Amino acid sequence: MMATLLKWMVPWEFSWVFLAIFLSTCVLYLRGSRRLPVSFGRKLAFWIGMAIIYLSLHTYLDYYAEHEFFMHRIQQVLLHHLAPLLIVATYPATVLRAGLPLAWRLRVLRPLQRSWPWRLISGVILNPLVATLLFVVFVLIWLVPSLQTLAMLDWRVYRFMNWTMLISGFAYWSLVLDHRPHPPGRMTAGLRVLSPAVTMTPQILAGAIVTFSKTDLYPIFEICGRAFTFNVLTGQLIGGVITWVPAALIESIGGLLALRQWLRLSRNGRLPRRPLRQPTLRSSATTSPSAE
Template identity: 45%
Template structure:
């Protein structure tokens, strides 16, 4: 089996191809006009390729037939891929990749409509962002919901896309390097929401790991990809993937948010000091009468 075999999708999806190709073309066009450093470009392409591999390759067969592989897939879709894309801060490059006339006539007016602004205000609200980020993991791992999602291809794709979209929204909010405004949240609040997402992930991973009975029999019913791994062992590995790598990604996000907070705080202090210096100079300068 060569590389082309693994790149051949298990279940072809035009939606995945169109979305990934569109993002790639816009970004490639945009970096020619926007100033984007090489590390940021590498981070974007790494994240985009990771999403494509997790959604549209032969690996999807293993994601559908082994619980720990499924958790590995969602780790990429919800954490790793969106994290690197948001970390690259590709907004300027993607905007530059869209023809100016399209931005002026279609994109700009669409984004500024009241319904779109209402959606953004809801999903970027701190409590809602944390609840969605953690809640989607819990929701799709409820045993009855998970059973149906793994049997119905339409629900399966909704599940995967919901993880991608939510991951992009959450990490975009957390890793925004700008001050507020124009960023949605102040740097300190970004740090707090990513920290708040850590304990629920640890609790869920530990619960799955320590449960002595099979929680997801759908993999035994449909046939496991790795018959030499017992159902309980498979479940334990999946729990560990939620518990440790998933939580560690949030810890890394918290460290980056903390770094942005310290940088922005130092910048604000510097600006304040520059504003105070002329005032101090004027206060200490002698008047003409005092000079004589």
């Protein structure tokens, strides 16, 4: 039992970069949650999201993601949709900031946030149009068979693929689940609700194409050696359904969470109100008084 558990927990491909980022985030959140009041539900959602990221990238599950298409799609949905949604829904930025020592906040974080590279990068990645496009594009582009083959043959491309899925997921959900009005929020409240319906549409179409395909679109998994022995098209069908149904369901949940925030902002009177238009008075043509 213990040997089996250890086998699953040992990373298939060890990464010092991932481990350092993961542990640093965990330590900051633990420190911050001791300094700020954080509800049990928020803590639970955060740690579940972090556990999903770790299990997807740094355990033996990664082996199956590299050797079976439908397991790969499960990994991508977890990294791109579920884990970022769970973590962003807890609004962890304030807690993570509180976890930093005061001197680091004053001497490192504040100057960094004011620097032009930080403002440029965050301005591009968190632009609503860019973030929405990247959220969809990174799903579709890694479904292209030639790029999927490249990712499976080159570990650097494979890691780049996983990081792009994770980062684009965090960027998108941080805009959709923003609890602030617009401005200072980057998206309007109504657009936050509608955006998941827009982004899920091309993903549903892509998932349907993979699901109903009668040919093996990803023979690279046969070359790498499949983890399971059932029919190739059956695994591809399952992978297409995962891209289609669970991903759309998670985005629907995200849209409902955005709707709840919209209603909360409206109830608290925090939505910007458009100024009432004054009716334009059109005076009739006046005639000059005649001299009597």
